[in-house]
Amino acid sequence: xxxxxxxxxKKGLTVKDLVTIGIFTALFFVFELIGSLPFAPNPALTFxxxxxxxxxxxxxxxxxxxxxxxxxxIVILGIINGIVWYVLGMHWAMDLGYVVMGIVAExxxxxxxxxxxxxxxxxxxxxxxxxAGVFLAYxxxxxxxxxxxxNKGTAQEYIDMMTASAPTGMLPVILLGTIVLATxxxxxxxxxxxKQFEKAGITA
Numbered sequence: 001x002x003x004x005x006x007x008x009x010k011k012g013l014t015v016k017d018l019v020t021i022g023i024f025t026a027l028f029f030v031f032e033l034i035g036s037l038p039f040a041p042n043p044a045l046t047f048x049x050x051x052x053x054x055x056x057x058x059x060x061x062x063x064x065x066x067x068x069x070x071x072x073x074i075v076i077l078g079i080i081n082g083i084v085w086y087v088l089g090m091h092w093a094m095d096l097g098y099v100v101m102g103i104v105a106e107x108x109x110x111x112x113x114x115x116x117x118x119x120x121x122x123x124x125x126x127x128x129x130x131x132a133g134v135f136l137a138y139x140x141x142x143x144x145x146x147x148x149x150x151n152k153g154t155a156q157e158y159i160d161m162m163t164a165s166a167p168t169g170m171l172p173v174i175l176l177g178t179i180v181l182a183t184x185x186x187x188x189x190x191x192x193x194x195k196q197f198e199k200a201g202i203t204a
Contacts, residue, residue: 017068018076024064025080031056032081043162047170049137050178054128058185061124066200069114071106072187074123078102078130088154090134091145097133101126115202117193121186128182132174139171 013021035052039045039077064073079102109123138145146159167173190197 013042013068013070013072017070017073021064021066021073021076021129025062025065026054028057028060028064028077031060041156044165046162047166047174048177050128050131050135051181053131054125054178054182055185057123057128058086058121058182059189059192060125060188062120062121062186062189063196065109065114065120065123066193066197068198068203069202074106074109074127075099075102078105078127081130084175085131089154091148091152093145094131094134094135097185098137100128100133101128115200116162117190117197117202117204119204121183121190124186125179125182129175131176135171135174139166 032053035054036049037052039049039052041049056136057124061077061143064077078100081102082098085098086092086095105123105127108118108126112119114120142163146163149159150156
């Protein structure tokens with residue numbers, strides 16, 4: 001039995017797996033911040049924050065799944081992201097979105113036992129819808145969203161400018177654009193990390 005097969009036959013996450021997930025979660029968050037910076041501080045551009053995240057984080061996500069092809073890794077990534085963004089003052093819908101879509105993404109990647117790149121990319125695309133949860137809450141009930149953010153310390157001027165800048169029909173654009181850019185990011189990751197994926201036994 002190969003070392004790779006022996007590893008895959010181990011049930012549950014090991015301490016080494018948790019350390020690996022922790023490292024990749026930290027890397028994922030760094031790329032999230034980089035992708036968010038051009039958009040989140042500007043109330044007129046904040047709606048595009050999920051685009052920046054989706055475009056940059058694909059290779060990190062896919063490599064984490066390749067390194068830890070076991071149930072639980074993606075959910076942990078989603079939970080930690082939700083907690084961190086909550087601590088940083090984001091709306092609870094973004095945090096909940098990360099947790100819920102982490103579970104959904106875990107299920108999708110698990111369909112092919114985390115060993116199929118197409119399904120892993122699909123998993124990543126769905127995971128990236130997590131941050132869009134904040135905009136789902138915003139467009140569903142702008143007043144309640146604004147009240148929550150005011151209580152978290154967001155300036156009224158920011159909220160007013162954001163409201164004035166909100167295009168009609170923006171939510172479908174956010175969701176579709178996020179999926180498209182996440183897929184592109186995944187395909188770039190597939191090409192850049194081809195040798196690592198082949199070594200991990202991930203098929204096309």
